[in-house]
Amino acid sequence: MTSPSSGHNEYAFILTWDGASWRDVVRLRQGHVTTIGRSATNRIVLEDDASSRNHCEIFFSDSEWRLRDLKSRNGTSVRGKTVSGDFTLQSGDVISIGECRLAFTTSLESAPVSPPGLPGAPGERATSPTQAAVSHEREPSILHRTAKPEFLSPGAASGSALNYGAELAKLYGLGLEMGAAKTRQQLTDVVLVSLARETVASISAILLASQEASGPPMPSDLQVVAYHSLKDLPYRRVSDNLSRVVLSRREAILARDVGDDRQLSVFDSLGEMKALSVICAPITSAERVLGLIHLYSTNPDNPLDKHDLEFTLAVANQLAVSLGHLQERDSLQTGLAQARSVNESLRSQLSQEQNLIGETASMTELKERISLIAETHANVLIRGESGCGKELIARSIHSLSPRKDAPFVCINCAALNESLLESELFGHEKGAFTGAVDRKIGRFEQADGGTLFLDEVGEMSPSIQAKFLRVLEGYAFERIGGRKLIQVNVRIVAATNRDLEEAVEDGDFRKDLYFRLQVAEITASPLRERRDDIELLANAFLKKFVEKTGRVIKGFTDDAMQILREYNWPGNVRELQNTIERTVILCRNEVVRVSDIQLSSLGSRPAAPVVDRGTPGEYREVSMADIEQEHILKTLEHTGWNKSRSAQILGIERSTLDRKLKRYHFPPPLTD
Numbered sequence: 001m002t003s004p005s006s007g008h009n010e011y012a013f014i015l016t017w018d019g020a021s022w023r024d025v026v027r028l029r030q031g032h033v034t035t036i037g038r039s040a041t042n043r044i045v046l047e048d049d050a051s052s053r054n055h056c057e058i059f060f061s062d063s064e065w066r067l068r069d070l071k072s073r074n075g076t077s078v079r080g081k082t083v084s085g086d087f088t089l090q091s092g093d094v095i096s097i098g099e100c101r102l103a104f105t106t107s108l109e110s111a112p113v114s115p116p117g118l119p120g121a122p123g124e125r126a127t128s129p130t131q132a133a134v135s136h137e138r139e140p141s142i143l144h145r146t147a148k149p150e151f152l153s154p155g156a157a158s159g160s161a162l163n164y165g166a167e168l169a170k171l172y173g174l175g176l177e178m179g180a181a182k183t184r185q186q187l188t189d190v191v192l193v194s195l196a197r198e199t200v201a202s203i204s205a206i207l208l209a210s211q212e213a214s215g216p217p218m219p220s221d222l223q224v225v226a227y228h229s230l231k232d233l234p235y236r237r238v239s240d241n242l243s244r245v246v247l248s249r250r251e252a253i254l255a256r257d258v259g260d261d262r263q264l265s266v267f268d269s270l271g272e273m274k275a276l277s278v279i280c281a282p283i284t285s286a287e288r289v290l291g292l293i294h295l296y297s298t299n300p301d302n303p304l305d306k307h308d309l310e311f312t313l314a315v316a317n318q319l320a321v322s323l324g325h326l327q328e329r330d331s332l333q334t335g336l337a338q339a340r341s342v343n344e345s346l347r348s349q350l351s352q353e354q355n356l357i358g359e360t361a362s363m364t365e366l367k368e369r370i371s372l373i374a375e376t377h378a379n380v381l382i383r384g385e386s387g388c389g390k391e392l393i394a395r396s397i398h399s400l401s402p403r404k405d406a407p408f409v410c411i412n413c414a415a416l417n418e419s420l421l422e423s424e425l426f427g428h429e430k431g432a433f434t435g436a437v438d439r440k441i442g443r444f445e446q447a448d449g450g451t452l453f454l455d456e457v458g459e460m461s462p463s464i465q466a467k468f469l470r471v472l473e474g475y476a477f478e479r480i481g482g483r484k485l486i487q488v489n490v491r492i493v494a495a496t497n498r499d500l501e502e503a504v505e506d507g508d509f510r511k512d513l514y515f516r517l518q519v520a521e522i523t524a525s526p527l528r529e530r531r532d533d534i535e536l537l538a539n540a541f542l543k544k545f546v547e548k549t550g551r552v553i554k555g556f557t558d559d560a561m562q563i564l565r566e567y568n569w570p571g572n573v574r575e576l577q578n579t580i581e582r583t584v585i586l587c588r589n590e591v592v593r594v595s596d597i598q599l600s601s602l603g604s605r606p607a608a609p610v611v612d613r614g615t616p617g618e619y620r621e622v623s624m625a626d627i628e629q630e631h632i633l634k635t636l637e638h639t640g641w642n643k644s645r646s647a648q649i650l651g652i653e654r655s656t657l658d659r660k661l662k663r664y665h666f667p668p669p670l671t672d
Contacts, residue, residue, distance in 0.1 A: 011027060011028065011029065011608055012027075012028040012060075012065050012089075012104065012105065012106050013025050013026065013027055013028060013103065013104075013105050013106070014026040014028060014034070014044065014102050014103070014104060014108045014490070015059070015103040015105065015137075015224075016044075016100075016101075016102060016103075017100075017101035017102070017103065021219075021220040022103055022222060022223075022224075022236065023236060023237045024234055024236040024237065025108070025205075025224050025227060025234060025235045025236075026043070026234040026235075027060060027227075027229070027232065027234075028060070028065065029060075030060040031060070032059075033058070033059045034057060034058045034059070034317070034380060035054060035056075035057045035059050035523070036051075036056050036057065036058070036097070036102070036618075037051055037052055037055035037056070037070075037072075038051045038052065038053050038056045039053040039054060042054065042055075042608070044102070044234075045444065046097060046098075048097065048098040049098070049100055049102050050073075050074045050097065050099065050100075051072070051074075051097050051098055052070070052072040052073045052074070052096025054070050054072075054489070055070060055072045055076065055097055056068060056069045056070055056072060056076045056083070056095075056097070057067070057070060058089070058104075061086075064088050064089075065088070065089045065106075066086045066087060066088055066089065066102075067083055067086070067087045067089050067095065068083075068086050068087070069083045069084070069087075070084070071142065072097075073386045074097075074098060075204050075664040076095060076097055077095075077096045077098070078093050078096070079093065080095075082390070087097060089104045090104075091105050091106040091107065092104070092105060093659070095385060098161065108223070108224050108225050108226060108227075112235055118372040120506050122374050123669065130330055132488025134445050142252040142253050142254070142255050142582050143255060143256045144251065144253070144306050144309050145249075145253045145254070145568070146249045146251060146252055146309060146313060146576040147249075147250060147251045147252075148169075148308060148313070149310040149311070149313050150213050151294065155175050156246065162655065167311065167314070170198055170311070171314055171318060174190070174191075174194045174315065174317060174318065176192070177190045178190055178318065178319070178322045179322070179324070181326075183326070184208075184225070184326055185226065187319070187322055187323070187326065188225055188319075189226060190205045191206065191225070191227070191315060191319050192204050192205075192226055194226040195228075195295065195312065195315060196228050196230065199279075199295060199304065199308040199311060199312065200297055200299065200302045200303070200304060200305075200308060201279070201295035201296060201297055201304060201308070202229065202230050202231065202233065202296055202297050202298040202299060203227065203228070203229045203230070203233055203235055203294075203295070203296040203298070204227065204293070204294065204296075205224055205225050205226065205227035205228070205235050205293070205308050206224075206226065206227070206283075206291065206292075206293055206294075206319075207222035207223060207224050207227055207237075207291045207292045207293075207294065208222065208223060208225050208283070208291035209222055209289070209290060209291055211327060212222075216247065216248075216288060216289060216635070217247060217288075217289060217291075218236075218247075219240040219243035219244060219247070221242055221341050222243070222291055222292060225291075226238070227556045232303075233298070235286065235294075237294070238278055240359075242255065242278075243280060245247035246280045246281070246282050246292060247282060247289050247292070249288060250282050250284050250634065251279065251282070252279065252282065252309055252310075252312060252313040252316070253279070253280050253281075253309075254278075254279050254304060254306065254308070254309040254532055255277065255278050255280075256276070256277045256303060256304075259355060269424055272376045276297055276298060276303055277296070277297045277303040277304040278294065278295065278296050278297075278304070279293070279294070279295040279304050279308060279309050279312050280284075280292055280293070280294055280313045281293045281295075281309070281313045281315075281316040281317045282316060283319050283320045283321045283323070284316070284320055284512075285321075285324055287322075287391060290316065290323055290366075291322055291352070293312055293315070293316050293319070295308065295312055297405065307553070307561060308502075312636070318554035320554075327428065334439070334441075337438075337440075337441050338441050338445070338446065339440065341441050341446045342407050342446060355399055356370075356392060356393070356396055357387070357532060357536050357537050357540050358533035358536060358537070359531065359532070359533065359535050359536065360443070360530040360532045362525045362529065362530050363525075363530060363533060366393070366522065366524070367396075369522055370393065370396050370522065371398065371400060373397060373520045373522070374396070374397045374398075374399075374400035374401040375400075375401070375402075376401075376520070377401075377402075377403075377491055377492070377516055377593065378491075378520045379472070379491065379492045379493070379516065379518075379519045379520070379547050380397060380491075380492075380493045380494070380517075380519070380520045380521070380522060381494050381495075381496070381517045381518045381520070381521045381522070382394060382495040382496075382521075382522045382523075382524060383496060383497070383517075383521065383523045383524065384495070384497060384520070384523060384524030384525070385497050385524075385526050385570035385572055386497050386571070386572070386574070386653075387525055387571045387573055387574030387575055388524040388525065388527065388572040388573055388574075389524055389572070389573050389574075390495035390524055391410065391453060391455060391457065392496065393495075393522060393524060394408075394451070394453040394493040395408060395453075396411075396452075397451070398450070398491075398493070400588050401451070401491070403449065403450045403451055404489060406447075406448075406450030406451070406595070407446055407447050407449070407450040407451075408447070408451050408453065408643075409443050409446045409447040409450065409451070409452050409453065410451055410453045410455065411424055411425065411452070411453070411454060411455070412455045412456055413455065413457055413458075413459050413460045414426075414455070414456035414458045414459035415453055415456075418461045418463065419433075419463060421461070421464055422464055422467070422480065423440065423442070423480055424443055425442050425443050425444060425464070425468065425644070426442040426444060426467070426477055426478070426479055426480060427440045427442030427444075427445060427479040427480070427482075428440050428479050428480035428481055428482070429479050429480065429481040429482040430444075430481075431481065431482045432479070432482070433480070433481070436480075436481065440479075441672070442479065443475070444471060444488050444490055445484075445488060447488070447490045448488040448489060448490060449489055449490075450490065450491070451490070451491045451492075451493055452490045452491070452492055452493070453493045453494075453495070454492065454493070454494045454495070456495070456496060456497070456516065457494040457495065457496050458496040458498035458500055458503055458508075459498075460498075460509075461643060462508075462510070465509070465513050466510070467512065467518060468538050469510065469512060469513045470515045471488070471490075472492060472517075473516070474514070491498070491516065494517045497653060498512055498653070498655075498656065499516075499656065500518075502659070503659075508659075509649050514662065524574050526569070527569040527572045527573055527574075527575075527576060528568050528572075531565055533566050534564055534569075534576065535561060535564075535565070536560070537573060537576055537577075538564055538576065538580055539555065539556075541576065541577050541580035541581070542555070542556070542580055542583075542584065542592070545580060545584040545585075546584060549584055549585070551584055551587070552590060553584060553587055553589075553590060553591065554590050554591055554594070555591055556591065556592045557592065557593050557594070558596050559594045560591070560593055560596070560597055561593075562582055563594055563597055564576070564579075570600075570648070570651075571600070575600065579597065579598070579599065579600075582598060583596050583597050583598070596599050596651050612666075628660070629664045629666075630659060631650075632646070632650065632657070632661075632664070632666075633634075633666065635649055635650055636666075643657055643658070
């Protein structure tokens with residue numbers, strides 16, 4: 001049939017260049033050697049003096065398609081290199097032999113790129129025999145033409161009820177098979193098998209225009225997506241003149257004695273096929289012509305006839321409907337996947353608080369800064385300790401920005417490993433890797449037109465940083481395993497509790513990415529620095545969880561509120577929220593008392609031991625780095641080298657402590 005339905009590279013194809021487009025197609029098979037040269041005994045015959053009689057051959061070996069030059073006089077080149085020994089071919093490679101160009105591909109669905117200019121005058125394109133012949137715009141010899149099958153006309157039933165019913169039964173069966181096809185390749189295979197069974201065609205092929213193309217297609221716009229041959233003959237395209245007639249008039253045409261017609265008898269290197277009759281039928285939707293069906297007969301005793309013409313046109317009409325359904329289904333699936341992704345994001349947003357609470361000077365200044373930044377499209381970097389409301393700040397920026405009606409999408413860069421983070425950000429195609437059973441729309445695509453919030457951006461790996469930077473610089477990207485370039489318009493709001501400047505100095509974070517993110521900067525104050533807001537926040541959280549649980553709790557006692565105000569809140573607002581939720585769950589009174597509040601021991605841990613700096617009042621010439629090293633070392637010794645506890649005392653993340661230990665080359669503790 002056409003392309004492999006199972007197995008790796010079961011089929012491959014060679015396409016010939018006529019000077020304007022890829023035309024003829026030869027199928028390559030595993031276990032068969034395809035010879036190329038000037039001699040008529042070759043599978044592919046080249047009419048070029050630069051070609052040797054036995055020039056080269058293509059064969060399948062060790063799961064690869066290979067090209068071998070047979071010590072030709074003028075050599076064979078691929079990708080600008082002269083082939084020496086066995087050369088591994090890749091899909092899309094163009095083989096150059098003198099002025100001849102042959103394209104190797106493993107799928108007719110993807111057309112090769114146009115080859116580089118052939119030898120000749122600068123700026124001129126080579127003229128092949130095919131072009132020379134079809135340049136004469138003479139109407140081809142046509143035996144029959146029709147725009148609608150006769151057996152589908154209103155009077156057909158009374159004329160020949162038996163034939164009428166038989167033809168409809170064939171089309172009905174074909175329709176069921178076409179309806180079961182899941183892909184365009186499966187659909188075209190079903191159609192070609194039916195045409196081979198129901199007509200006398202020796203060779204049949206389907207040519208389609210690009211799905212993105214608009215307007216009426218030209219013959220050169222059509223690509224061979226599938227073909228079938230009874231005797232494994234190569235497929236060659238019908239003349240452009242005949243194709244133009246079919247495309248413009250939307251009529252199916254039967255031409256007889258093709259070999260006697262100058263318009264249809266042009267043969268180049270693949271002249272072994274002598275078609276005696278041909279059918280060309282348009283695949284037509286209500287809006288435009290989608291492509292053509294070509295049928296050839298090489299049997300002089302059994303040429304194609306009017307019955308074959310009408311059946312082919314009926315099949316072409318049915319194929320057009322099925323192609324439209326497939327395209328619509330693919331579009332709906334893509335839209336549904338995007339809608340599901342956006343819906344998940346919206347559900348996540350609904351579970352978050354949307355308002356910034358606080359009346360201290362720092363909160364007032366923060367709200368004013370957010371209002372100024374939100375009006376622009378600038379990228380934003382939010383700094384602050386864990387739990388101080390960086391995501392809430394990002395949502396406030398989005399809700400006040402011109403992008404407020406577009407998606408707000410979040411991702412935590414520290415929660416995923418490198419490969420998963422790349423898939424989440426950029427998406428992947430079905431089959432891109434093990435477990436990729438469906439296409440996944442990445443967060444960038446989900447956030448197109450809106451805002452993408454990257455939490456813990458400092459934990460992004462260097463390789464992801466490089467790809468991420470290209471998108472920030474306006475470049476298009478591809479899904480993992482995909483080839484389609486995707487362009488998005490996304491505002492980036494990033495958050496981190498790391499010292500990015502230190503990470504840049506250590507080489508853990510790209511300097512150019514740092515400057516891309518730090519267009520506008522906001523610092524979220526820790527809760528211990530705005531204690532006057534604790535009462536407002538506590539009452540707001542109490543109201544929220546009372547409504548959620550149905551408990552009857554009116555407020556806090558003065559002593560209980562005082563406990564909350566004096567606590568250090570190392571986990572910031574997030575810790576306060578969790579504490580109030582726990583309190584509501586455990587409280588059995590109408591007001592919250594001191595006994596109802598359970599605070600973490602982290603906020604009441606003793607401060608780090610004071611390091612002896614010498615005699616009071618005595619000045620020592622010590623750098624800040626030396627003081628930091630000394631203090632970190634003393635803290636580690638105090639905790640018995642418990643890094644987690646030391647990090648808590650120092651007020652930094654454990655990962656930050658590890659980087660400082662690495663920077664200062666601290667020796668590991670001695671063990672007995």
